Amino acid sequence: MPATIDLEDLSFDEGAHLLIARGLAGLCPGDVLTVWGVGAAFDLMLGAWCRTAGHRVDSPDPDPTVGRHPVHIIKGLKEDHRWARAVRAGRSGQPSAGADRRWGLAARGALVGSGGPELDVRWVERDLVWADVAPTLYARAAANQWNPDTAVDWNRGPTLPDDVEDAVVQVMTYLVENEQAALMIPARLLGSLHPQFREVMQLLAAQIADEARHVEIFTRRALLTRDEMGRSGVEGRASLQSLLDEPDFTLASFLLSVLGEGTFVDLLGFLHEHAPDPVTAQVTALAARDEARHVAFGVAHAAHVVDVDPTFRGRLRGAVERRHDALRDTAGLSSAVYDSLVLLAAGSWEPAAVRRGWRAVQALQARMDDGRRRRLSVIGFPDDEAAELSALHTRNFM
Known part of the structure; x- marks a missing residue:
């Protein structure tokens, strides 16, 4: 069954992207998520969000019987660049033999996105x-x-x-x-x-x-x-x-x-x-x-x-x-x-x-x-x- 979500009048500045991301999470690259919505600047905001996240958008003509149209999101291969090289800050249960300053203040065992400042500490062993x-x-x-x-x-x-x-x-x-x-x-x-x-x-x-x-x-x-x-x-x-x-x-x-x-x-x-x-x-x-x-x-x-x-x-x-x-x-x-x-x-x-x-x-x-x-x-x-x-x-x- 095709994946579909209806955002109703929820706009992107009210959290619409959270529902879209949730709908895409269970799909494989190339799968399609059909999204309905009438929120403010819906098409514009949706297109911008998809480009940032690495997905493609296909917007068919509006359906005159319902006064709105669906948008088809084709899930892309691109991962969020912040997490492409993410690593775990050790294991939650016990300290690592050596800590990486690039983990910063991340909780032990957290998934640490790449980038960000190194922690200025001396004792890492x-x-x-x-x-x-x-x-x-x-x-x-x-x-x-x-x-x-x-x-x-x-x-x-x-x-x-x-x-x-x-x-x-x-x-x-x-x-x-x-x-x-x-x-x-x-x-x-x-x-x-x-x-x-x-x-x-x-x-x-x-x-x-x-x-x-x-x-x-x-x-x-x-x-x-x-x-x-x-x-x-x-x-x-x-x-x-x-x-x-x-x-x-x-x-x-x-x-x-x-x-x-x-x-x-x-x-x-x-x-x-x-x-x-x-x-x-x-x-x-x-x-x-x-x-x-x-x-x-x-x-x-x-x-x-x-x-x-x-x-x-x-x-x-x-x-x-x-x-x-x-x-x-x-x-x-x-x-x-x-x-x-x-x-x-x-x-x-x-x-x-x-x-x-x-x-x-x-x-x-x-x-x-x-x-x-x-x-x-x-x-x-x-x-x-x-x-x-x-x-x-x-x-x-x-």
Whole structure:
């Protein structure tokens, strides 16, 4: 039976071409589609559309009995030039080993028409950014987002001795400074990542949101009873700048998450244990939970890269050594922060308490070292090399 459609009074500026294209879709080249219509400028618009799409038009004389005439469209061989060389942007279910910048922002697995601008991103190789655990970690991160206004009971404001409150303010100031670096680094990496690796992009976006909340809650705790923040030492800023200066995706992730944030998880646990008030205990526990996810991705990603290319361990080692050399002449953790940690662990200025606080901070540093060594071992470093690299990590913790 001949293919026929009746457009009635539907014009091309109202979508008539959609019905024509649908009618032609099931036909073979050379088949005829008969179209009836009385819409505005019907013949003119139909002819123009068919020429663009590669079809021929045969318009017989009008039928005087009906006051209109059919148009016969002979389906052509020509395909829409935009799709003649179309390719798939990988497969929907999993990222490609290599992404094509010409895919632009197309969804993974989409049919990408030829032409258009290339995406200006740096990281297009899966194994340089990937970890199999990324989708699971993103799902966990999405499920565990929290609101600083409601997750923390800000009404339980502390009534602490001035020197203890000063110590809290100083430590919170230090935490904010470090979290701001931890916010900027994944933001920079995210902007250089091909969307073919969307699970990693989503995880980095969640990490950025985490760090933004951490900056907020540590700032709010610092200013809960004070009008000003504490001190920012040049040694701390120099240490963090060395993280910002690392351009490589894996090396930046390794230095920030495996070594820095991994060490920070221990610090947050210490602060939670020795928190002198409920708000400090809450904000450090919330931040530590988020940071553990960041560390998990950093370790899994570094382990993935080393598994693909065992020689990459040399580059990881080189990054640690370069950073150590760059910071060799700095003083490490500022005395203002170190002394504040001692006081928080001590709880008072009694000599026995100060001794206890000092030893607690020393024990914290030992736990930090042990944690770094274990994470380095997971990545594939032998125990002796893991111990050596851990010892080279910045004394500023992050």
